[in-house]
Amino acid sequence: MSRLLTIKDLKIEGYQEEKWNGIVHGVSLTLERGEVIGLIGESGAGKSTIGIASMGYARPGCRITGGSIEFDGMDLAQASDEELRKLRGVRIAYVAQSAAASFNPAHTLLQQFAETPVKHGVMTFAEAEVKAIELYRSLDLPNPESIGSRYPHQVSGGQLQRAMVAMAMSCDPDLIIFDEPTTALDVTTQIEVLSSIKNAIKQHNTAAIYITHDLAVVAQISDRIMVLRYGNEVETGLVGQIVQDPKEDYTRELLSVRNVRHDTMEHSDSDSTILEVKNISASYGNGVRVLNNVSTKVTKGMTVAVVGESGSGKSTMARVITGLLPPEEGEILFHGQPLSPSFKDRSLDLLQRIQMIYQMPDVALNPRQKVKDVIGRSVEFYTGLKGEYKKARVLELIEKIELSDSYLDRFPSELSGGEKQRVCIARALAAEPELIICDEVTSALDQLVAKEILTLLQDLQNELGMSYLFITHDLATVKAISDDIVVMYGGEVVEQGSKTEILTPPHHDYTDLLLSSVPEMDPNWLDGVLQHRLDLEARGVIIHT
Amino acid sequence: MNDFWKLLKSAPFAAKLGVFIILINVFAAIFAPVIAPYAETDVIGDMWDGGFWDENAPQHSPVSLLGTDHIGRDLFTRLIYGARNTIGIAFVTTLLSFGVGITAGFIAATLRGWVDQVLSRTVDVFMAIPTLIFALMILSVMGTSIPVLIVVIAILDATRVYRISRAVAMDIEVMEYVEVAKLRGEGLWWIIRHEILPNALAPLVAEFGLRFCFVFLFIAALSFLGLGLQPPTADWGSMVRENASGISYGIIVPLIPAAAIALLTVGVNLVVDWFLHKASGIREIK
Numbered sequence: 001m002s003r004l005l006t007i008k009d010l011k012i013e014g015y016q017e018e019k020w021n022g023i024v025h026g027v028s029l030t031l032e033r034g035e036v037i038g039l040i041g042e043s044g045a046g047k048s049t050i051g052i053a054s055m056g057y058a059r060p061g062c063r064i065t066g067g068s069i070e071f072d073g074m075d076l077a078q079a080s081d082e083e084l085r086k087l088r089g090v091r092i093a094y095v096a097q098s099a100a101a102s103f104n105p106a107h108t109l110l111q112q113f114a115e116t117p118v119k120h121g122v123m124t125f126a127e128a129e130v131k132a133i134e135l136y137r138s139l140d141l142p143n144p145e146s147i148g149s150r151y152p153h154q155v156s157g158g159q160l161q162r163a164m165v166a167m168a169m170s171c172d173p174d175l176i177i178f179d180e181p182t183t184a185l186d187v188t189t190q191i192e193v194l195s196s197i198k199n200a201i202k203q204h205n206t207a208a209i210y211i212t213h214d215l216a217v218v219a220q221i222s223d224r225i226m227v228l229r230y231g232n233e234v235e236t237g238l239v240g241q242i243v244q245d246p247k248e249d250y251t252r253e254l255l256s257v258r259n260v261r262h263d264t265m266e267h268s269d270s271d272s273t274i275l276e277v278k279n280i281s282a283s284y285g286n287g288v289r290v291l292n293n294v295s296t297k298v299t300k301g302m303t304v305a306v307v308g309e310s311g312s313g314k315s316t317m318a319r320v321i322t323g324l325l326p327p328e329e330g331e332i333l334f335h336g337q338p339l340s341p342s343f344k345d346r347s348l349d350l351l352q353r354i355q356m357i358y359q360m361p362d363v364a365l366n367p368r369q370k371v372k373d374v375i376g377r378s379v380e381f382y383t384g385l386k387g388e389y390k391k392a393r394v395l396e397l398i399e400k401i402e403l404s405d406s407y408l409d410r411f412p413s414e415l416s417g418g419e420k421q422r423v424c425i426a427r428a429l430a431a432e433p434e435l436i437i438c439d440e441v442t443s444a445l446d447q448l449v450a451k452e453i454l455t456l457l458q459d460l461q462n463e464l465g466m467s468y469l470f471i472t473h474d475l476a477t478v479k480a481i482s483d484d485i486v487v488m489y490g491g492e493v494v495e496q497g498s499k500t501e502i503l504t505p506p507h508h509d510y511t512d513l514l515l516s517s518v519p520e521m522d523p524n525w526l527d528g529v530l531q532h533r534l535d536l537e538a539r540g541v542i543i544h545t
Numbered sequence: 546m547n548d549f550w551k552l553l554k555s556a557p558f559a560a561k562l563g564v565f566i567i568l569i570n571v572f573a574a575i576f577a578p579v580i581a582p583y584a585e586t587d588v589i590g591d592m593w594d595g596g597f598w599d600e601n602a603p604q605h606s607p608v609s610l611l612g613t614d615h616i617g618r619d620l621f622t623r624l625i626y627g628a629r630n631t632i633g634i635a636f637v638t639t640l641l642s643f644g645v646g647i648t649a650g651f652i653a654a655t656l657r658g659w660v661d662q663v664l665s666r667t668v669d670v671f672m673a674i675p676t677l678i679f680a681l682m683i684l685s686v687m688g689t690s691i692p693v694l695i696v697v698i699a700i701l702d703a704t705r706v707y708r709i710s711r712a713v714a715m716d717i718e719v720m721e722y723v724e725v726a727k728l729r730g731e732g733l734w735w736i737i738r739h740e741i742l743p744n745a746l747a748p749l750v751a752e753f754g755l756r757f758c759f760v761f762l763f764i765a766a767l768s769f770l771g772l773g774l775q776p777p778t779a780d781w782g783s784m785v786r787e788n789a790s791g792i793s794y795g796i797i798v799p800l801i802p803a804a805a806i807a808l809l810t811v812g813v814n815l816v817v818d819w820f821l822h823k824a825s826g827i828r829e830i831k
Contacts, residue, residue, distance in 0.1 A: 322728055343728055351730045364721040368743035377739075381729055427725070 004072060004174055004207050005031040005054060011066035012049050012058060012231075023049050023062065024231040033174065034205040038218030038239075040254070041228035042446035043417075047211045050228070051177045054209060055092045056084045072174065089116040093168035097180040099160040103152040109163045110148030117170050128170065135166040138203055139196040158189035162196050169200060176201065178210045182217060186309035186473060187517040194220060195530055213446060215254050216519035219243055220526040227251050243521045253448060255521065272300045273336075274434055274467055275321070275354075280330035282320050290316045291327070292491045298435060303461065303468040305482035305499075307475065307514065313491040314471045318437045321469070322356055352382045355428035359440035361420035365412040371398075371423050372408040378430035397426045402456060418449035425456065429464070437469045442477055454480055475518045479503065487511050509536060560819035566812025574629040581622040586777045588617045593788075593796045611801060615788050620798060624805060626779040632809070634695060634774070635761040641699035642760070643753060646706025651737045651745075653707075654714035664707070671704045677766065684772045694764070694773065702760055709752055713745045720744075747820070754817035758810045765806055781806050 012024040024046040031037055039047040049062065056076030058064050069076040071092065076084065088094075096102045104112060114128035123131065129148070136144035139162045152160055161181055168176050181197065182190040198221050201208050212218050218225055218239075225242045227234040227250065235248045246252050275298040282291040291313045298304050306314045319325040321332060323343030332339040334354070340346050358364040365374060372394055379385055379393045395405055401422040412420055421441060428436050438457070442450035458481060461468065470481060478485060478499075485502040487495045487510065495508040502511060513536055516529050553564060573580060583589055593613060611620040649668075653661040671679075680697055687693045717723065723740050731740075765782030767773035774780040776787070784802035791798050 324724070324728070348730045351728060356725070356728060358721045358725075360721065364725060366720075366722040366740055366744065369739070378729065381731070431729075 003030060004033045004035075005029070006070040007050070007054060007067065008070070009067040010050065010053060010064070010069065012046070012053060012062055013065050014049075014062045016061075020063075022231060024053070026067065027228070027231070027233050028067075029054075029226060029236075031175070031207050031209070034207055035224070036201065036208045036210055036222045038210045038212065038222035038225040039228060040212060040215055040218050040225060041234075042213060042448060044230065045228040046231035047228050048179050049231075051179055051209050051211045052094070054175070054177060055088055055094060057088075086120070089173075090120050090122060090171040091173050092175045092177070093171070093173040095161075095164050095168045095176060095178045095181050098184055099164040099181075100152065100157065102164060103160065105152050108149050108151055109155070113148065113163070113167050113170055116167070120171065122171050131170060132166065135169055135200070136163070138200050139163075139166055140192070140199075141166075156189075158185055158193050161185065161193050165193075165197055165200065169204060169206065172204060172206075174207060176206055176208045178208060180212050183212065183214070187475070187519075188309055188513060190217070190519075191517050191526070191529060191533070195526060197221065198526065214519065215243075216521050216525075219521055219523050220519065227254070239523050243523065273297050274300050274334065275469070276333040276336075277317070277321065278331050278333065280317070280320055280327045280332070282316055282325055282327045284316075284325070290491050291320065293330070294488075294491075294493050295330075296486050296493065296496060298467050298469055299484075300434075300467055301461065301465045302483040303470055303481050304484045304486060305470045305472060305478040306486045306488060307472060307478050308488035308494075309473055309514075311490070312488040314473075314488050315439055316491075317488075318356065318439050318469070318471055321437060322354060348382075352431045353434045354437065355431050355433040355435070356437045356439065357421070357424050357428050357441050360444050361417060361424050362412070362444075364424050365420055367412050369411075370408065371410050371412075371415075374412075374423060375426050375430055378427045382431045393430070397430055400429060400460065401426045416449075417445050418453060421445065421453055422456065425453075425460070429460070433466055435467045435469065437471070439471045440473070441470075443472065443474060450477070451480075457481065475515060487514065512536070556819055559815045563812045563815025563819070566808060567816065570628050570632060570809050570812070573625045574632045577625045577629045581619075581625045583619045583622040585622065585626045585779055586618065587622070589613060589619050593791055593794075593798055612798065614784065614798060615791065620784075620801060623779040623784060624781075624802060627781045627784055627802060628805070630774055630778055630780045631761060631764060631782070634691065635757055635764055638695045638699045638702070638760050638764075639753060639757045641695065642702035642756065643706050643749070645699065646703035647710045647742075647749065649703070650707045650710030650712075651714045651741055652733070654711045654718050655733060655736055655741065661711075665711070668704045668707050671701065672708075676701050676763070680763075680767060681770065681772060684767070689772055689775055691774070694767070698760055698763060698767075702756060702763075706752070706756065710745065710749060713748050714741050717741050717744050747823070751817050751820040754813050754820065758813050762806070762810065 007027065007029040009026045009028055010024055011022065011026055013020040014023045015021075027046070027050055029037065029050070039050060041047050049059070052059060053064060054069060054071070054076075056069060056071075056079055064077055067077065071087070074083070074087075076087075079087075103109075110129060110132055113132045114125050117123045117128045117131070118125055132148050133144050136147055141147050141159055141162055147155065147159070147163070152163075155163065165176075165178075165181065178197065182193050185193060194217065200206075210218055210222055215225075219242075222239055224236060224238055226236040227242070227248070229250055234250050235242070235246070237247075242251060243255065246255060277294060277296050280291055280294045281289060283289050294313070294317060296304065296306075306317060308314050316325065320327050323339070323341065323346055326341035332341075334350065339350065343351065369377075375394045375397055376390055379390050379397070383393070385393055394408070398405060398407060403419065403422060407415070407419070407423075412423070415423065424441075441457075442453055445453060454477060457468065460466075468481075470477070472478060482499050484498050485496065486493055487502065487508065489510050494510045495502060503515070507515060513533070516532050519525065553561065556564070593615065611624065614620050614623060649664050653664045680701060683697050684693065687697070718741065723736060726736050726740050764773050764780070765785070768780050768782030769786040771783075771786070773782055776783065781802040785799050785806075788796075788799040788802075792800075
């Protein structure tokens with residue numbers, strides 16, 4: 001049998017700022033039948049573009065300018081639209097990152113499942129239904145017989161993602177392209193989806209291109225890994241070779257991301273509590289409790305990490321502390337003084353001392369304000385500095401966040417994700433706060449950039465001595481930066497204590513589940529952790545939906 | 546100014562045409578006394594007399610390009626003065642309605658709660674009554690002086706502007722940068738002026754163009770009904786009405802001011818389309 005996919009010297013350009021720029025500069029790739037290759041790199045590495053191009057497709061605003069894409073003896077770069085149409089969905093399928101955005105909310109899962117096979121005349125609706133149930137079962141979806149009649153909003157994110165994988169597999173394709181299928185999921189859900197995908201493609205002997213930015217994830221599922229950067233191939237090799245013996249520095253850097261440790265922290269001697277949250281309960285006005293009887297403390301100069309999966313109420317806690325969501329019960333003490341429940345009733349002085357940094361720097365910065373105005377306003381508003389003094393202070397802050405004065409006149413759209421987050425940090429610093437609440441500040445960033453941001457935050461804390469309340473779902477971040485850890489689940493605090501207490505066994509069962517869910521570089525990790533999970537489930541720790 | 550030229554150069558042909566039409570109209574409006582061959586109310590001949598299409602027309606000096614209207618005034622002159630009156634009033638009215646509408650809309654979106662309720666329900670009441678009938682009612686009570694005309698149309702139109710600016714501001718208000726400003730302790734005006742307005746500008750500018758057209762047509766409609774600008778002031782709507790009976794005798798004079806209305810409306814819309822396209826962020830691939 002011939003080779004399934006051969007991409008030779010692929011070149012793709014994208015249209016931006018009135019000109020065509022190279023996105024992929026001559027990447028070659030081969031794929032045998034039933035083989036899984038992982039494409040890995042930071043955003044902008046061109047991995048999605050290559051993935052989509054292997055269907056002979058380029059997104060609007062992109063064009064394939066060179067090279068060949070040979071799928072089972074047919075050159076897709078030269079094929080007509082009609083030929084491609086016959087191929088797509090039937091022999092090559094695609095699974096997108098966000099299932100929620102890819103499903104049509106107005107049709108049931110089964111209707112959408114059946115659309116491709118019926119349209120292509122591969123099977124009738126009744127046959128498709130049988131096939132759907134079979135696939136739903138092999139992907140471990142609950143109630144495979146009836147789940148097809150549900151609408152996309154009636155199933156969870158992880159289930160929806162698996163339903164999309166089922167959809168892609170409806171016509172038994174030879175090749176499936178997975179474009180970051182687990183990136184938007186919690187670590188605990190990620191495992192479930194990952195293992196379902198792994199089993200399903202193994203069962204059907206499907207070849208796959210698995211695109212992700214997380215090396216540990218790709219190590220679980222692929223046979224080979226290709227590392228990409230700026231549209232070029234860095235290196236390609238078998239999983240074991242890439243993980244254990246990477247040839248290139250960049251790959252090594254990617255590998256070391258998960259092992260960040262910061263032991264440089266100088267703990268302040270004074271043990272003064274600056275913020276105390278006492279028995280807080282809160283809801284969003286629909287009667288559903290999002291926070292239930294939560295208490296915790298933040299000590300001066302320390303970092304408290306709040307961990308949990310989405311829906312655990314960790315971001316709600318941040319909103320309660322900042323006063324955006326007044327709690328129903330309980331109180332917040334700042335330096336022993338009760339804080340007004342709503343930020344509107346707090347004095348400017350108090351507002352100044354608690355600052356917040358957000359998850360998405362894109363929406364946290366006004367696109368119509370220059371960097372110097374973003375930081376300058378905060379400086380002027382809180383410190384009253386004007387003119388030259390204000391300028392000098394802004395410059396000082398810009399240097400603190402390790403950017404140069406050439407950034408002052410830029411708009412947010414002219415900054416990278418990491419740079420935007422730095423500007424947000426500078427804006428918070430301008431207030432000279434005592435406490436900064438960091439709400440998932442690194443989750444929208446690439447791993448290497450996230451590491452830089454964490455290092456910066458750490459350095460700033462060492463220098464300026466403020467405290468952080470660090471909200472995150474990423475345990476690698478927690479390990480890297482925290483002094484104390486609060487583990488949350490279902491709106492309640494499951495466990496809290498110092499970092500060593502929490503991270504040293506024996507763990508609380510839920511903490512154990514979270515910790516074991518963080519992908520490790522070991523290619524055999526997934527199988528081991530699944531066994532561990534079954535044990536936990538047998539003991540009734542995980543409430544399965 | 547340089548940026549403006551660059552922007553204009555990159556515009557598609559339709560948008561350039563639109564800009565050209567608007568510029569001609571604005572030019573005519575500003576320099577009306579200089580361009581027009583006669584004074585606004587001069588009678589120069591018989592009714593519906595002459596025009597370039599009429600070979601047997603009596604020779605005026607200077608020649609009347611479009612002939613005369615129903616009482617023998619030069620139609621070309623009236624058309625130019627009409628541009629001045631109609632466009633001028635429509636422009637001032639639209640500005641006023643946007644001032645009122647945007648301010649109220651932004652306040653409602655930022656403060657929410659009872660302020661939003663009171664403003665929105667009041668607007669609903671205004672919108673429940675057909676605009677033309679409402680305007681006719683007020684104008685027949687208050688009289689039809691130009692200031693009254695402007696204020697009445699502006700307030701009626703502001704209800705539409707209120708709706709759109711509230712909707713746009715609501716989208717922006719949930720952005721985290723607005724939350725940051727609120728948490729910083731910024732006041733209402735600062736948030737409206739610095740956080741919301743700059744980001745709402747693109748759709749509102751496009752809406753301004755559309756609204757201008759509607760106001761302009763509305764004035765023409767009112768004039769046609771006799772409640773707009775009063776004679777002998779030249780204005781395109783009343784010119785259509787005054788000359789309307791001529792159409793029964795095969796005289797095309799009423800169609801000329803009507804064509805002027807249509808042309809300007811099309812011109813403005815071409816520019817607005819281009820703006821909306823740019824604002825929506827759709828990239829064109831050439």
